[in-house]
Each structure stands twice: as C-alpha cells, then as structure tokens.
Amino acid sequence: MKPIIITVDGPSGVGKGTIAMMIAEKLSYKYLDSGSLYRSLALKLYEKNNNPENILENLDESINDISIDFRYKKGEKAQVFVNGNDYTNKIRTEKVAIMASSIAKDKRARDMLEKYQRSYLTDEGLVADGRDMGTKVFAEANIKFYLTASVEKRAERRLNQLKDQGISANLPTLIQKLLLRDKADTDRLISPLIPAKDAIIIDTSEFSAEEVFNKTINIIRDNIKNI
Numbered sequence: 505m506k507p508i509i510i511t512v513d514g515p516s517g518v519g520k521g522t523i524a525m526m527i528a529e530k531l532s533y534k535y536l537d538s539g540s541l542y543r544s545l546a547l548k549l550y551e552k553n554n555n556p557e558n559i560l561e562n563l564d565e566s567i568n569d570i571s572i573d574f575r576y577k578k579g580e581k582a583q584v585f586v587n588g589n590d591y592t593n594k595i596r597t598e599k600v601a602i603m604a605s606s607i608a609k610d611k612r613a614r615d616m617l618e619k620y621q622r623s624y625l626t627d628e629g630l631v632a633d634g635r636d637m638g639t640k641v642f643a644e645a646n647i648k649f650y651l652t653a654s655v656e657k658r659a660e661r662r663l664n665q666l667k668d669q670g671i672s673a674n675l676p677t678l679i680q681k682l683l684l685r686d687k688a689d690t691d692r693l694i695s696p697l698i699p700a701k702d703a704i705i706i707d708t709s710e711f712s713a714e715e716v717f718n719k720t721i722n723i724i725r726d727n728i729k730n731i
Contacts, residue, residue: 510648517659521537521582523633534628535582536637543596550600559603625642635689649720655683
C-alpha cells in the first residue's frame with residue numbers, strides 16, 4: 505500500500521508550518537518543511553563559496569553533501585539540523601531568506617531539491633509544507649490543503665514572532681514585505697504559488713492554530729480510512 509501524503513501549501517504567515525507539524529505529530533508521519541530546505545541549502549552554499557552574488561556556485565557538490573533533518577517536540581517549533589549541526593536560528597535571517605529566494609527561481613536547483621524532497625517519502629506517511637508541494641513536488645498527494653489569510657493578519661503574526669525574539673519591527677513595513685514576497689512567489693515562472701486544483705482552501709485569518717488543526721484533522725479522518 506502506498507504511503508499517505510498530505511500537503512500544506514500557502515504564502516508566508518498563514519501558519520502552514522505549525523499546522524503541518526501538528527498533523528505530522530498527531531498521525532506519527534514524517535514532516536517536511538520545504539522552505540527550510542531552500543534556506544539550509546542557501547546557507548550551506550554561502551558557507552562554501554562565501555559569495556552571495558553567485559550563490560549557486562558549487563550547487564552539484566553541495567546538494568550531494570547535505571543531510572537535512574527535522575526534529576520536533578510537542579508544543580515546540582521544529583529544529584533544523586544540517587549534517588548534524590543545529591541550523592534552526594541560522595537560517596532565519598533576512599540574508600539567508602534573500603539567498604534562498606534566488607535559489608527558488610533557478611530551475612536546476614528546484615529540480616535537484618525536488619528529488620531531495622521526494623526522498624522524505626517513507627512508508628510511515630508524510631506531511632509536507634511549502635508553496636508547491638501539492639501542485640508539483642507531491643502532485644499525487646492524498647489530501648492537499650492550501651492555507652490563506654489576510655496580509656494584515658499575517659503581518660501581525662510576524663510582528664508578534666519578532667517581538668518574542670526581541671527584534672523591533674513595524675506593521676506597515678512587514679505588510680509591504682509580505683506583499684512583495686507574495687508577488688515574487690505568484691509571479692515566478694517556475695512552480696508559482698497557486699492552490700492545487702483539488703486543494704482544500706482554508707482561511708486562517710480568524711482562527712487559532714488549534715482550531716485550524718482540528719478542522720484539518722477532521723477532514724483527513726473523513727477522507728482517509730484507519731486514521
């Protein structure tokens with residue numbers, strides 16, 4: 505029997521990582537955070553060639569020499585380990601985000617990362633979150649969720665995250681950054697951010713993470729036997 509695949513796509517700030525991780529934990533499935541893969545590869549490439557202007561240099565060598573593992577505990581954010589080293593905080597900088605965005609536009613890099621992403625698929629089942637999990641990487645997924653939320657709510661969530669980290673920011677600037685990121689993601693020629701035709705769309709603007717999780721897990725149970 506083929507393993508169950510559940511995808512959770514959507515733009516920044518909709519809570520897809522949190523929900524995907526909660527689903528994976530509940531079902532004892534493997535978890536894949538595709539955004540962290542791009543960021544981890546970007547940082548690894550930068551560490552190798554120290555040239556952010558030509559981040560794709562040594563791509564072939566690095567993709568074959570990288571092991572990315574996600575570890576998570578109930579109530580905590582996923583930790584990202586690259587070749588056994590904790591990269592969780594290292595990859596969450598604006599500099600790494602910009603480099604990862606450059607990689608996301610490159611077809612060769614996306615093709616190579618797609619093969620790497622599919623290696624996460626095991627018999628235990630998989631929950632994958634990102635921007636093209638349901639439309640491209642795991643188009644055969646059993647259930648596809650696409651989460652959305654107003655840009656104001658997304659910016660508010662991001663502002664609270666930054667405050668928790670002791671980082672100052674303001675709402676108008678965050679809204680502008682999100683709008684620019686949305687445009688880059690949706691206008692990208694390669695695997696643009698769009699809901700899969702068979703995706704279940706959920707607006708998370710007015711719901712807590714727990715409420716969204718309950719909604720998704722009920723849908724999963726209604727559609728997949730023995731869960």
